[in-house]
Amino acid sequence: MLKQLVPAVRMTVLLTVLTGLVYPSVVTGLCQLFFRTQANGSLIMKDGQVIGSSLLGQNFTKPEYFHPRPSAAGNDGYDPTASQGSNLGPTSQKLYDRVKAAAAQFRKENPDYTGPIPADALTASGSGLDPEITVANAEIQATRVAKARGLSTSHVEHLIASLTQDRDLGFLGEPRVNVLKLNLELDNQFTKR
Amino acid sequence: MTQNGILQIAVYFLIILAIAKPMGVFMANLFEGRKTLLHPALRPLEKFIYRLIGIDETTEQRWTQYTAALLAFSIFSFLFVYLLQRLQGILPLNPQGFGAGQVTPDLAFNTAVSFVTNTNWQSYSGESTLSYLVQMAALTVQNFASAAAGIAVAIALTRGFARQQVNSLGNFWVDLTRGIVYILLPISLVAALILCSQGVIQNFHAYTVAKTVEGAKQVIAQGPVASQEAIKMLGTNGGGFFGANSAHPFENPTPLINLFQMFLIFVIPAGLTYTFGVMVGDRRQGWTLFSACAAMFLIGAFACYWAEQKGNPTLAKLGVETNATSTQMGGNMEGKETRFGIAASALFATVTTDASCGAVNGMHDSYTPLGGLVPLFNIQTGEVIFGGVGAGLYGILLYAIVAVFIAGLMVGRTPEYVGKKIEQKEVKMAMIALVATAFSILVFAAISSIIPFASPTKDAKGQPVAHSYWNPPGPATANLNNSGAHGFSELLYAYTSGTGNNGSAFQGINTNTPWYNLTMGLAMLIGRFLFLIPLLAAAGALANKRKVAETLGTLPTHGPLFVSLLVGTVILVGALTFFPALALGPIVEHYLMQDGKLFSLLLFPIWS
Incomplete structure (x- = not known):
């Protein structure tokens, strides 16, 4: 030894x-x-100020923006210095209550939609920083966003379609829409009412 | 399950199947001292290292010296990682100004053990605890070192089977150096660049302050991530730069990178099964090990995917869509990322626990009971399904010893494996390894389930004082994030992951207290060294033996019959050992979930 x-x-x-x-x-x-x-975080700049990263989700609450998934990162969600999921198990009362409240909120924000709600809209992601939502989730929100901005729904749906990212190589992962990019494009193309 | 999901699992498996042979041949050449295609470029570096550390590459070591070298190296690594963490406050590359306050002695102990044993359990969250210097010079280094040490042990055990009538198993320092210089470093370098090109960050900046579109402040964590990420997967280490690990978009930004990360996990372990075949002079033996691993991998991957895609019936009643449609994936999305969906998440969870990697791209704690059972059981059977780098091969060889022993008992012959008689000593050593790990998992989980900590006492003025250094006053189960059966699963998973040197977690549990940091640290030490030292002892004994000629009465250790025997042994030993514990955790939770039963966090009585 x-x-x-x-x-x-x-x-x-x-x-x-x-x-x-x-x-x-x-x-x-x-x-x-x-x-x-990429090495510096895929940061997005606007008027000389960093407004976020295209890889990281951020909170949106106003009706004229698409809303991201619920987040468990930090106290207010989407805190990149405290990335985490909820870590609640499937038989957790807390999870049940949270999903129930989120479902009620989602229905209130999107009253025109009555079908089952896409799972991603009510569940917290693993990182708490998920930048994307599913196409189904975005399409449901399109009606609300269009109304808040005084646009036709088809305009907004068209925008979603153009920003939808297909599965990598056609079969890896899931089709998805980046919420920050979508909202920036909205602001870019259509002025807020 | 969707067609597309099944396709993802199938394509991943075919890639691993295709890489096993070339990788295996390369490593066999390397460790048998033949020239490889990297030699012209890297041989000078290798020789330079021998000169610097002062060893002669032609000297070989007996198993005792080999083990001593491994232990000495591990001890110094431990001390070094411990000190760097404690001193991070006065060292450079620390733009966020983290100090010793973030890293208490018990946390530093736990983290040092964790990275030296290739576990990479993290009681802390990287982005709020460690300086860049510690992440690199302490943790990244151990990602290389512990992985290379694992490969070295696997190669030494293989030599035990391959050689005859010799005392030596090779030279630990040479095996360690070759593993790092020719395998880990070059692949990591290329992998890190690929990762970065797709969005994994790599810089030394302070955290960026962003002003979001709606005007809120968002602090974006930065750091040298890609370099650590590459070796974290390749070395089956699994310790993330960030708390969310490979679920974090800066660690794992796209489904393509997700596939690449899973490829990095299995590339060395799958190759090593073939290396074994080459080195013992019978390639069928390697393919047999590969097939057994492949069968168990596919069963696990599909079981996990099935359970996750079925989702949570309780949430479905709230109006959550759990069926997959063309525009959304359904299933159980709690703790999973949109870009990966169900299939790529379930596959990752299976791969990371088949191997002793422990990186996660979704939170296992939020998996359905049966979906979470797959990773848990994978670790409990010793992570032998391809397994950790090196650790997987020596783990499956342990089961092969047990399998031929059982078969030998059935037919009343002295068992043989690849031409070596398996006798008392080898079987005893295999049993020590199995019993030690089972003991560590079950006993630590049992103790933490029932142990209470001191109630507060009153100081001179009659004010209550919390008086427990080890854990906050109250039962140790108060550190859990879930209650009922799932809470027990959280605890069981923690000690399983620690002992198995995996490092993934049902992350709800708070283990950053002296009690958990210490017991988890012990579990990791038991799982690493009481597993690996008995096997090196067995290797020493095996190398001494003569090869016996194959006769008509020899049980062939290749072909479908032996594959079934080996798979049966792994599953049976695991089930017999852990079924009672699993019944209390995920299995009962499954039925409770079907029944719609929910659990609130119990509020434990506060003593006054």
Whole structure:
């Protein structure tokens, strides 16, 4: 055992330099060189101010915007310094109550829709930062958004269709709509009433 | 289950099937000292490392020296990670100004053990606890080191079967170095760039303050994520940069990257089954191990997917759509990301617990009872379904020893495996490993289920003082986020994950207290070293033996019959050991959920 102590110490130090400092620094250098936007968080700027990241969800509550999924990250949701899910199990009273309240809220906000509500609209994501919602969820909200902005529903639906991202390579994951991009595009194309 | 979901699982499996052989051949060449295509570029670095640490690459070690080297290395790694965490406040690369206050001694102990044992259980949330320096120089380093150590042990055990009448198993320092220089570093480097190109961040900036569209303030966490993410998956470590792990869009931004991350988890373990075949001189033996793993993997993946897609009947009654349609995925979406949906989440949960990875792309705590049972049982059977890097191979070889032993008892012959007689010592060593891990999971979970902590006492002025260093006063189960059967599952999962060196969690449980940090730390140490040392001892004994010729009476250890025997052994041993505990957790919860039963968090009596 004693004979192995010297190599053990040296190896620990050496690996710290090689894999702990050199490796991440090289990766950082290359990423900053080739993939600058992605490496820095895919940030979206408006008038010289960062307004968010296209990869991270943020809260929207006004009727003229599409609303993201419920979030368990931080006290108010969508806090990137406290990413997490609700961690409530399927037999949790707390989960049941939360979903029930969210369903009531969803029905109140979207009174024209009476069918079953898409699961993503009522459940909290794993990260609490889910930037996307399902197409079904977006289509239901389209009526409300159109009304709040004084637009025809078909206009808004058209916008959803143009921003819908299909499954990767046609079969991986799920089709989805990025809420922040959709809302920015709305503001961009149609002025708020 | 949708056609598209089934297709995702099938395509993933075919990719792993295709990579197993080339990867396996490459690693066999590497560890048998032959030249590989990376040698021209990397051989100088390898030689440079030997010179610096002062070892001779041609010297071989007996199993005792090999083990001593591994232990010495682990101990120093532990001390180093512990100190770096405690000192992060005075060290550089710390733009958020985290200090020792964020990392208490018990947390630092837990985290150091966790990363050195390849567990990567995290009692903390990275973005609010650790400096960039600690994430890189302590944690990323251990992601490499613990993974390479696992590969080394698997190779040493394989040599035990492959060699005959020798004392030595190879040289730990050489195996460790080769694993890092030729396998882990180059693949990680390429993988990190691929990850970053799709949106995984990689920078040293302070957190960005954004003003959202509706005018709120949003602080966006940053950091060198891609470099850690690559080795986190490749080394089946699983410790995320952020609390939400691979569910976080900065760690795992797209379904394509999700597939790539799952590929990284299995690429080395699947390859090692083939490496085993090459090194023992009978490739069918490797394919047999691969087939057994593949069968168990597919059963688990489809079972988990089925359960998750069925969703939660209680929520369905509230008007939640649980059937999949063309524009939404239905199922149980609590704790899952929209971009992954049900199939890619269930598959990830299965893969990460088949291997000892423990990264999660959705919250296992919110899975349906049967969907959550799959990961739990995967870990309890020892993560041998391809398994962790190295750990998977030596785990499945342990079961192979048990399987031929059982078969030997049935026909009354001395069992043999790949030409080596399996005798008392090997079987004893295998049993020590199995019993130690089962003991750790069940006993720690049982203790935490019932142990109470001191009630507050009164100080001189008659004011109550909370008097428990170990855990807040009250029962240890007060740290759970769920009650009823699910609460017990949370606790069982924690010690299962710790002992299995997995690191995934039913994350609702708060384990950042001295009691949990310490007991979880012990569970991780037992799961790593009381598993791996007996196997190295067995390897030492095996290497000494002569190979016996195959006769008509030899039980063939390849082909469908042995695959069934091996799968049967894994499932049976797991079921016999853990069924009572599982019955109290996920199984009973399943029936309660069907019945619409709900549980509120119990408020425990506050002593006065």
